[in-house]
Amino acid sequence: MSSAPHRISAAERRTRLGRRHLLAPSARAATAVDATDAVIALHATDAATVHLSACARLADATTAEVERALYEDVSLVRLLSMRRTLFVVSQELAPCVAASTGHATAVKERKTLIKHLVEDGNGLDERWLADAEDAVLAELTARGPSTGSRLSAAVPALRTKITVFRGQKYETVQGVSTRVIRVLAAEGRIRRDRPRGSWTSSQFTWALSEPWPVLPVAEAQAELTRRWLLRYGPATEADLKWWTGWTLGHVRKALAAVGAEEVRLDEGVVGYVAPGDTEPEPPVEPWAALLPGLDPSAMAWADRGFHLDPQHRAALFDYAGNIGPTVWWNGGIVGGWAQRSDGEIVWRLLTDPGPEASAAIEAEASRLSEWVGEARITPRIRTPLERELSA
Structure with a gap:
């Protein structure tokens, strides 16, 4: 008779998070690549x-x-990948992410754009799109990194407008510039380069790039799953499905391919870890963190009950289920934070973690304020608590 699955408690999961996500001070990284690889993307x-x-x-x-x-x-490179969302991953991991999720996303992006072009009824088709893309690539070759507006000025095809969802209640006229550039970026033929303005700006320039090497999809999915389990395990099938956007069939095949081990979680459900990864995590020192909206430590699981009190969701999430800026203590979310227009970092605790936590959170807020400097942060994800604090 086989033995019962190993049990991993919620407390153990929080300890793993502090060390493996490099949030405890003693675990922090020296480079941005190491910081990114610690959470995959x-x-x-x-x-x-x-x-x-x-x-x-x-x-x-x-x-x-x-x-x-x-x-x-x-x-580090930006890549349209999991859940058709933009992520930053290391150059070393990018081919794996592209093969496991990014290529399928690029195919969908191209197919959707061609569908809209043809439905517009003005003779626009796949051949027209290929010519427009060639013109964009030629412009970048001749002039180097350029903004979308500069590319539109130089490439007449990008100034084309089409009617999408014709005859439906949400019919609208759109320019094709952003859509064409998005397809080229999804395929890895161009990349986002340094933005105009500060590091908070999304007005990127675009530069030529080389498509990622083509890897077998199943092999790439297995490798991504192995790495993900080492950073986020124990986790459930539903967690991996949520994070990747894969079908349940692909999730199960990838878990089987890496030999994922079953464990029992506090909720009584089955979770998975990488092979042999069942030993207790060495303890870390008490730690506090102020993480931004959509940070992977908050968003990578479908069920976040082990580090988030369900009663706090209404304050910390927007209407679409995206989490805003969060305050952490020892692997649990205890509040939210924001930056006011004068630059002050403010926060509110939704539970009382004690005086040691309060002091550590204040120190972490000071560290954040110091490196942010004169920059002003207005997150795209606006949650009830963030709006209230920043007002």
Whole structure:
């Protein structure tokens, strides 16, 4: 008779989070690449989130280190991937992410755009799109990194407008510029380069890039799953399905391919860890963190009950289920934070974690304020508590 699955408690999961996500001070990273690899990928829809998430995990938090990795070494790259969402991953991991999720996303993006072009009824089709893309690539080759508006001025095809959802109640006229550029970026033929303005700006320039090497999909999914389990395990099938956006069939095949081990979680459900990863995590020192909206430590599980009191969801999430800026103590979310227009970092605790926690949170807020400096952060994810604090 086989033995019962190993049990991993919620407290153990919180300890793992502090060490493996580099949030405990003794675990923090020296480089932005190491900080990113610790959580596999940083959410990048909001430009500021990348810097906030990375610097929360850096021993020496500076925007210069993150910008060097993104725009000088290009050791970190932005990639449309999991759940058709923009993430930052390391250059080393990018081919795996692209093969496991990014290529399928790019195919959908191209198919959708061609469908809209054809339905517009003005002779626009796949051949027209290919010519427009060639013109964009030629412009970038000739002139180097350019903004979307500069590309539109130089490439007449990008100034084309089409009617989408014709005859439906949400019929609208759209320019194709953003859609064409998005497809080229999804396929890895161009990349987001340094933005105009500060690190909080989303007005990126675009530069030529090389598509990622083609890896077998099943192999890439298995490797991504193995790495994910080492950072986020124990986790359930539903957690991995949520994070990747894969079908349940692909999730189960990937878990089987890596030999994931079953464990029992506090809720009585089955979770999975990487092979052999069942030993207790060495304890870490008490730690506090102020993480941005959509930080992976808050968003990577479908069920976040082990580190978030369900009663606090209404204050910390927006209407679409996206989490805003959070305050952490020893692996649990205890409040939220915001930056006011004068630059002050303010926070509110939704539970009383005690005087030691309050002092550590204040110190972490000071560290955040110091490296943010004169920059002003207005997150795209506006939650009830963030709005109230920033007012």
